[in-house]
Amino acid sequence: MNWNLSNKLYKEACAFIPGGVNSPVRSGKAVGFDPLFIKYAEGCRITDEDGNVYIDYVGSWGPLILGHSHPQIVAALKQAAQRGVSYGIPTRVELEMAKKVVEMVPSIEMVRMVNSGTEAAMSAIRLARGYTGRKKIIKFNGCYHGHADSLLVKSGSGLMTFGIPGTPGVPDEIVQHTISLPYNDPEAVLKVMKSAGEEVAAIIVEPVAANMGVVLPEAGYLEKLRRICTEYGSLLIFDEVITGFRLAPGGAQQHFGIMPDLTCLGKIIGGGLPVGAYGGARQIMERVAPSGDIYQAGTLSGNPLAMSAGLTMLDVLSRGEIYAQIDKKNSHLCAGLEEAATSAGVPLTVNRVGSLGCGFFTKGPVVDLESAARSDTQAYALFFREMLKRGVYFAPSQFEAFFVSAAHEYEDLDRTIQAAQEAMKVVGG
């Protein structure tokens, strides 16, 4: 296996694109490997410019729950493109999409389409502040809600991977109303609410934190957040950009049986195209312009290409068949990874829910940012490179999830486990 063409393209890209990539997490810096350049993908496999083939567990960072180049989605895109790629005038497919989201996601009565998860979270925060007339928001350490200014405080994902605490370019004044607290610690939330509850517009949370690796909510945690928000008149925002349509047709809120006031969606909802959405109770959503006074807009929002891909995706998912299957597949994979680590004497903590998982190179348990950060990132980097050599692509960071899709067959999982057994032996020395 060689990476001559990928390396050449990367070198050239670095002269034209900052760091050679259009999003920091794609860089291989954290794992000591220059990024692959991908030429082609189908099912659970990606092929790079040099012709190397890998079983892919990144899935474009979450959207591709049905695998790459799903025939129905590709067909929907071709058909839509022939009718014109964008009008900026309403279309039938936008209405169908909105109805589908309302049908699938329990707490959503009205929904607004945007172009990314970042926009979804940023807009939901603005709506929560406008609706409540309050300024403060509570978020949690290690939760990522996109790169809007007010949410870039102790975020996970790329900032965590590269050890960036916050970022230049965001004035202190802008984040002075953002309070970041430890995940899975309801007492910390209560303490803040007791002193400043009347000023808190919203608590925004990833119902399963999936941007510091994967961290599950402890039993009762989300219920407590729900109760606290109701008591203090703050809105509960579930950022379901990863969990939406992944843990269940109705996302984490359906999986855990908890109703947030607002929900942010992204990733899967676009079927691989750039889409985000936010929605919730009619009474709140009606405050969004033009029916209400809280402004939010988008030139390409709800464009027919993205809506066609997304609607086709949701049509398949709403049949519900794949969820038990991918859950079982991921359980098989995780058991294999754990066993590979154990037999090589490598400490590994696997956190998993449904088709979402992460293997932390630490003894665990991993329940928040602090415990996630105890992971041996050098061990992960070595594991990543050893897996890559064996034709398996995991995320180039310890603090990102892996995603099992409907396109992964047991044969692929077993090949992955076999590779992991060898890779873990190298890691274990």
Ligand SMILES: *Cc1c(COP(=O)(O)O)cnc(C)c1O
């Ligand atoms: C990916 C992600 C976002 C940001 O979405 P983009 O489409 O990258 O802007 C926001 N919240 C969560 C939970 C995410 O995983």
